[in-house]
Amino acid sequence: MKFLYQIFYLLILAFMFCPVGLATSPGLDLTIEMTDFPQQEIIKKKKIRFNKACAKFGTYLSNNRGLWGSGPFKKVTCKTSTSGKGAKTPWLLRVSGDSSEKVFEIFYRSKAGKDSLQARYSLQTEVGPLVLMGKENSQLIAFYLTSSLPFRSVLPPDLKPGSGQAGLKGRSVALKNMNPPSELEVFSIDRVGDLWQADSKGRLTFKEENGKTAEWVLSELKPNSGDGDVLFVAQIENNAETLQAVDRMIRNSSETFFEKFLNFGRSAYVGGRYGVPLKGQGVLKNAPLIGLFGEFRSGFLSGLRLNYDLIPKQQASDVNGSTSFNWSRLQLAYSFSKIFSGKIINSFDVTPRLGVANLNYEFAPSATSDTTAYSFKLNRAPTVGLEVGAEKATNLFRVRAWSFGSFSVGVLPLDKNHTTTSLRVGLDLYREFISFRMMKLAVLGFTAFESTKIEKKLTDEEKESDATLVRQLQLNSSFLGGGLTLTW
Amino acid sequence: MVIANRLSQLKIQQVVLTPAVLLLSAMSTLALAEVAKGPKRAAADWGASWEAQYASNIAGETSPGFLSRVGVVRKSGAGFQVLPLEQKDADQHSFMTVPAERDLNLARFANKVVLQNPEDKPKSNPCEVSHQSIAICLGLDALLDVSNPKWKLLKFDKLKKSVELLLEAPGASDEDYFKWIHRQLNYDGVVIDVEGDYLLVLLPPGRAGDEIQALTLKDSADKIFLPTSTVKGTSLLQLIQRSGRFAVFLPVITSAEAAKSFVKGSKLIIEKGK
Numbered sequence A: 001m002k003f004l005y006q007i008f009y010l011l012i013l014a015f016m017f018c019p020v021g022l023a024t025s026p027g028l029d030l031t032i033e034m035t036d037f038p039q040q041e042i043i044k045k046k047k048i049r050f051n052k053a054c055a056k057f058g059t060y061l062s063n064n065r066g067l068w069g070s071g072p073f074k075k076v077t078c079k080t081s082t083s084g085k086g087a088k089t090p091w092l093l094r095v096s097g098d099s100s101e102k103v104f105e106i107f108y109r110s111k112a113g114k115d116s117l118q119a120r121y122s123l124q125t126e127v128g129p130l131v132l133m134g135k136e137n138s139q140l141i142a143f144y145l146t147s148s149l150p151f152r153s154v155l156p157p158d159l160k161p162g163s164g165q166a167g168l169k170g171r172s173v174a175l176k177n178m179n180p181p182s183e184l185e186v187f188s189i190d191r192v193g194d195l196w197q198a199d200s201k202g203r204l205t206f207k208e209e210n211g212k213t214a215e216w217v218l219s220e221l222k223p224n225s226g227d228g229d230v231l232f233v234a235q236i237e238n239n240a241e242t243l244q245a246v247d248r249m250i251r252n253s254s255e256t257f258f259e260k261f262l263n264f265g266r267s268a269y270v271g272g273r274y275g276v277p278l279k280g281q282g283v284l285k286n287a288p289l290i291g292l293f294g295e296f297r298s299g300f301l302s303g304l305r306l307n308y309d310l311i312p313k314q315q316a317s318d319v320n321g322s323t324s325f326n327w328s329r330l331q332l333a334y335s336f337s338k339i340f341s342g343k344i345i346n347s348f349d350v351t352p353r354l355g356v357a358n359l360n361y362e363f364a365p366s367a368t369s370d371t372t373a374y375s376f377k378l379n380r381a382p383t384v385g386l387e388v389g390a391e392k393a394t395n396l397f398r399v400r401a402w403s404f405g406s407f408s409v410g411v412l413p414l415d416k417n418h419t420t421t422s423l424r425v426g427l428d429l430y431r432e433f434i435s436f437r438m439m440k441l442a443v444l445g446f447t448a449f450e451s452t453k454i455e456k457k458l459t460d461e462e463k464e465s466d467a468t469l470v471r472q473l474q475l476n477s478s479f480l481g482g483g484l485t486l487t488w
Numbered sequence B: 001m002v003i004a005n006r007l008s009q010l011k012i013q014q015v016v017l018t019p020a021v022l023l024l025s026a027m028s029t030l031a032l033a034e035v036a037k038g039p040k041r042a043a044a045d046w047g048a049s050w051e052a053q054y055a056s057n058i059a060g061e062t063s064p065g066f067l068s069r070v071g072v073v074r075k076s077g078a079g080f081q082v083l084p085l086e087q088k089d090a091d092q093h094s095f096m097t098v099p100a101e102r103d104l105n106l107a108r109f110a111n112k113v114v115l116q117n118p119e120d121k122p123k124s125n126p127c128e129v130s131h132q133s134i135a136i137c138l139g140l141d142a143l144l145d146v147s148n149p150k151w152k153l154l155k156f157d158k159l160k161k162s163v164e165l166l167l168e169a170p171g172a173s174d175e176d177y178f179k180w181i182h183r184q185l186n187y188d189g190v191v192i193d194v195e196g197d198y199l200l201v202l203l204p205p206g207r208a209g210d211e212i213q214a215l216t217l218k219d220s221a222d223k224i225f226l227p228t229s230t231v232k233g234t235s236l237l238q239l240i241q242r243s244g245r246f247a248v249f250l251p252v253i254t255s256a257e258a259a260k261s262f263v264k265g266s267k268l269i270i271e272k273g274k
Helices: A002-017 A039-045 A047-061 A129-134 A138-148 A239-254 A257-262 A460-464 B002-009 B019-036 B043-058 B087-091 B101-110 B131-138 B177-185
Strands: A029-034 A075-079 A091-097 A101-109 A115-124 A167-171 A178-181 A183-192 A195-210 A213-221 A232-234 A268-277 A289-296 A304-318 A321-334 A336-341 A347-365 A374-393 A398-407 A418-436 A439-456 A472-487 B070-076 B079-082 B142-145 B151-156 B162-168 B189-195 B198-202 B212-217 B233-243 B246-254 B267-272
Touching: A029 A047, A047 A075, A047 A129, A047 A138, A091 A129, A101 A138, A115 A138, A115 A239, A129 A138, A138 A239, A167 A195, A178 A195, A178 A239, A183 A213, A183 B101, A195 B101, A195 B131, A232 B101, A268 A439, A289 A472, A304 A347, A321 A374, A347 A398, A374 A418, A374 A439, B070 B131, B079 B131, B101 B131, B131 B142, B131 B151, B131 B162, B142 B177, B151 B177, B198 B233, B212 B246, B233 B267
Parallel strands: A029 A075, A029 A091, A178 A336, B070 B142
Antiparallel strands: A091 A101, A101 A115, A167 A213, A183 A195, A183 A232, A195 A213, A268 A289, A268 A472, A289 A304, A304 A321, A321 A347, A336 A347, A347 A374, A374 A398, A398 A418, A418 A439, A439 A472, B070 B079, B142 B151, B151 B162, B189 B198, B189 B267, B198 B246, B212 B233, B212 B267, B233 B246
16 A cells, blocks of 8 residues: 555656657557458468467567567557457557458557558468468568667666667578678657657667577666666668568468479569670670570569570671671579678678580681681580679669689580680669659669670690690680660 | 666665555655765765766767757658768867767667568668657757758657757858757766766766866856857866866856856856866
């Protein structure tokens, strides 16, 4: 009783002496409710199944229990309401949709009852909502949603300002190909009218990824922050890239094999480019480079890339004779990439490439020349190569530096007469300039240097001959050009 | 915060209370709390905690009688563009804090518009649509709008409603926004708390050295601007302790009118000392 009086007394004092402002703390209780689906589904699957799936999903949204320690909510309640009126918590996660699309939306509900959408994730799938919420990739959906909110987690209360070691730890195992963000923002936040007033307090810096968990430590905190205040955490830098990568992971893991088969062209990337020689010699002096490229980004072919490059037939002649040259290659590639949130690069990729190359280089001497005629021909010669690239994406552009090496000897000895080795380095710059619905058009600028060496294997007869023979041809070329890419 | 600290010092949880005496108790507790402050503490002890307490209380609040956090905006399309500022630039002329690029990014992130229909046209960030929204998102109590040849200085109340303080074109010597603001204010610092004889003061950290004296100004507590003709010194203050924009001063020479200047909100000018 005495204790109750004291609480009452303190409340009266707080009311009397604290100025009444408009700012309110956001509250951390969430209701998950499922609407719009046929009611029979809930009945058929039974409430118990919804509650089970919802409880699992709710876990990943609460108390830093999601991926990378995400999850801001203190208490999560599950409701199978169809009206949405049952929820009394400040936060509401509504799962809705139809047989072909599932939508997850998180609303903040003001004290006046006004809902404002804070996070949204939609997925084109025939997989049921309960299966989605209960499956392993529900961790990824929860992570996508919390990463879209104004704050993705709450700093653990054991924070000791200035200790330099207190921080945030969380599972990262489902975020397989992604590197954790190098920095997380720490701040306090209040709702003022329809807006969030956030006050930066410090930052968490990535420390290490140890096995299945990633850890950030408090590297900076304003004086007097964290003493009893609730401090929130968000990933501000490269947030859009993280969401994009997580979205792709969810889509790939949510499709059935049949869906993957049907959806192979739903999302893709195609482009064309044209380059002029920067420094070519002889017959390559004016040779342009024409290229077409594309990548499947959905379905069972997701990640597969196709490239076709061509130098059309070129002819040149001088006093010694005439030279003709044409070249083309078709390549099939699959990229393995690691996404970073670093300041210098955002992603690193390794791309094995298989292809076929055609090349025709012929030299016909003039009547007065004493040079011997020679030719180098590759006819659908198989090539194997490996490309490594590093990319930096900003709000304005995306730049990618890459290097590629290939050879066609030994591994695929279909063309036994020639050995080719090639080394290329280049820099690509993309700038998106038109965005319409799901379509994005970008302009591409590129520069590349290529050195190709072709070695002819001499026959026994040629070896024994006294004639002057050309055994090796080296072609060096560099290009500068531009192009267009279309993504959907 | 102040009240909570003082209540904890008094160990009120051991007091037996009844609803009938609540109001009386509350008032007497405050009176007791004043007494419980006890003998004057050494400046070194309370300087830092005073500063931290002020920094905690001032965030996002309005400051009667002076401007504490200011942003600079320019008209852009249907809304405004908040100009990125460097605190070190402001520190040369002003005791005010400014929103850095990082604060702006955080405000934009927290208030980004999530579309219910992804095919809808993206909407501009609600933080940058009006003076009021900028003040809310960035926790400002003042805003300098430099859209027009005559710059406009606005002050916001607790409800983030704005009052236009000044409309004046920058002079030829106004190299930057803060030099202009400093010229308009016509003082260097402001008293933000008083304990016994000691004054806690906000000063421009880029200007004030470690050996300075300051002059309190007569009848300045409730004025934002001080016209040159009205500026009159009342007492000379000696610096005791400094930390960033916070300084603790002790009066060394006082006039008969000095006591009126030892209140929150009083303005002062820096006098180069020794």
